[in-house]
Amino acid sequence: MNVGLVGVTGYGGSVLYELLLRHPNVDKVNLYGHSQKVAQALEEVLPQLRRRDSILPYDSADIMKNNDMVFFATSAGVTTKLAQPFIENDFPVIDLAGDFRLKADVYEKWYKKPAPQSDYLAKAHYGLADFTSSKGSKYVANPGCYATATILALAPLVKNHLIDPSSIVVDAKSGTSGAGKKLSQSTHFSQTNENLQLYKVNQHQHIPEIVQELQKWDKDLPYIQFTTTLLPLTRGIMASCYAKAKSDVTEEKVQEAFSQTYSDDTFVNATEGIFPNLKQVIGTNFCDIGYQLNPVTHQIVIVSVIDNLLKGAAGQAIQNFNQMFEFQPDAGLDLIPVLP
Ligand SMILES: NC(=O)C1=CN([C@@H]2O[C@H](COP(=O)(O)OP(=O)(O)OC[C@H]3O[C@@H](n4cnc5c(N)ncnc54)[C@H](OP(=O)(O)O)[C@@H]3O)[C@@H](O)[C@H]2O)C=CC1
Numbered sequence: 001m002n003v004g005l006v007g008v009t010g011y012g013g014s015v016l017y018e019l020l021l022r023h024p025n026v027d028k029v030n031l032y033g034h035s036q037k038v039a040q041a042l043e044e045v046l047p048q049l050r051r052r053d054s055i056l057p058y059d060s061a062d063i064m065k066n067n068d069m070v071f072f073a074t075s076a077g078v079t080t081k082l083a084q085p086f087i088e089n090d091f092p093v094i095d096l097a098g099d100f101r102l103k104a105d106v107y108e109k110w111y112k113k114p115a116p117q118s119d120y121l122a123k124a125h126y127g128l129a130d131f132t133s134s135k136g137s138k139y140v141a142n143p144g145c146y147a148t149a150t151i152l153a154l155a156p157l158v159k160n161h162l163i164d165p166s167s168i169v170v171d172a173k174s175g176t177s178g179a180g181k182k183l184s185q186s187t188h189f190s191q192t193n194e195n196l197q198l199y200k201v202n203q204h205q206h207i208p209e210i211v212q213e214l215q216k217w218d219k220d221l222p223y224i225q226f227t228t229t230l231l232p233l234t235r236g237i238m239a240s241c242y243a244k245a246k247s248d249v250t251e252e253k254v255q256e257a258f259s260q261t262y263s264d265d266t267f268v269n270a271t272e273g274i275f276p277n278l279k280q281v282i283g284t285n286f287c288d289i290g291y292q293l294n295p296v297t298h299q300i301v302i303v304s305v306i307d308n309l310l311k312g313a314a315g316q317a318i319q320n321f322n323q324m325f326e327f328q329p330d331a332g333l334d335l336i337p338v339l340p
């Protein structure tokens with residue numbers, strides 16, 4: 001099949017392009033940029049890919065005519081403006097941005113941008129690929145990177161009501177590629193290198209996304225305590241999550257919850273007492289999780305790690321693509337970590 005990709009010049013888009021080029025069910029990837037530009041040689045912007053492709057001017061009619069579906073890996077607010085013709089024509093879209101993940105009022109509050117129309121939002125499927133299937137959906141809102149790491153870490157405990165939902169504390173950390181390619185003061189080399197910086201404390205836009213999804217399993221879950229820290233690394237997210245176990249919860253019950261939830265999952269691996277590090281997942285679509293119940297404090301610590309550009313973005317988008325078109329669940333995702 002032919003697929004369209006808008007946003008190849010960004011971090012998420014370039015990683016998605018690499019995955020699509022190697023995907024067994026993709027014949028051609030057509031690249032699109034901004035509407036006002038003429039076609040641009042890909043080599044001019046991404047010479048390291050060594051491909052003689054062109055980035056075509058953005059045109060929704062052209063995208064629908066020449067492709068079977070389209071991926072948007074564009075900045076927040078772009079699909080709110082561009083998605084309409086695809087939704088009205090039931091043309092399949094997978095959107096890596098946050099525009100279609102939240103209810104309109106929640107999106108506007110946390111992203112500080114106008115939300116898409118409510119009837120369009122109602123057509124979007126939140127594609128947390130390890131828990132839901134995108135089969136039959138025409139518009140998939142691919143989850144956020146921190147949201148993916150955090151929800152996957154907490155899901156077994158929240159679903160099985162093993163923790164006090166008001167006790168959740170998440171200390172999440174990300175490499176700078178999570179912020180996209182645009183330079184800012186906090187991602188400047190001299191500011192990031194050999195430094196740790198907290199940012200968006202209690203204001204991160206993934207807080208409502210995490211809460212919205214966890215509440216599907218426990219409607220009594222209130223807002224979570226969530227902080228984000230910028231790491232002096234390019235790729236990777238580590239989410240360290242803490243929650244108070246209910247009084248009757250034992251080590252066996254916690255183990256059973258993780259093993260029931262993830263034993264058949266190709267991409268999520270959860271292990272009791274062994275805590276993951278970032279390098280074991282960078283370059284892959286895996287989410288590795290370590291967890292332990294502290295018998296003294298009765299707190300459970302759960303640590304998850306992902307590559308923000310793969311499991312947190314392009315890799316999960318491919319999982320959703322595979323579900324949407326009923327390809328093999330792991331097609332195009334046979335990746336091994338970057339070593340050493
Ligand atoms: N980086 C990450 O780890 C993750 C990112 N995301 C989300 O995925 C999306 C892409 O992120 P990321 O790759 O990091 O961002 P970047 O800032 O690196 O790239 C943004 C891309 O969007 C393109 N773009 C912006 N405006 C338009 C427009 N009006 N029309 C067409 N193209 C446009 C840019 O093109 P140009 O180069 O021409 O400006 C660029 O290719 C964002 O919404 C982000 O929040 C989600 C999960 C993780």
Ligand SMILES: CC(=O)N[C@@H](CCC(=O)OP(=O)(O)O)C(=O)O
Nearest residue numbers: 097098144145174175178179205
């Ligand atoms: C390090 C860094 O800055 N990460 C970004 C990740 C969020 C993102 O990718 O945006 P969406 O809301 O569209 O998912 C952040 O914290 O805002």
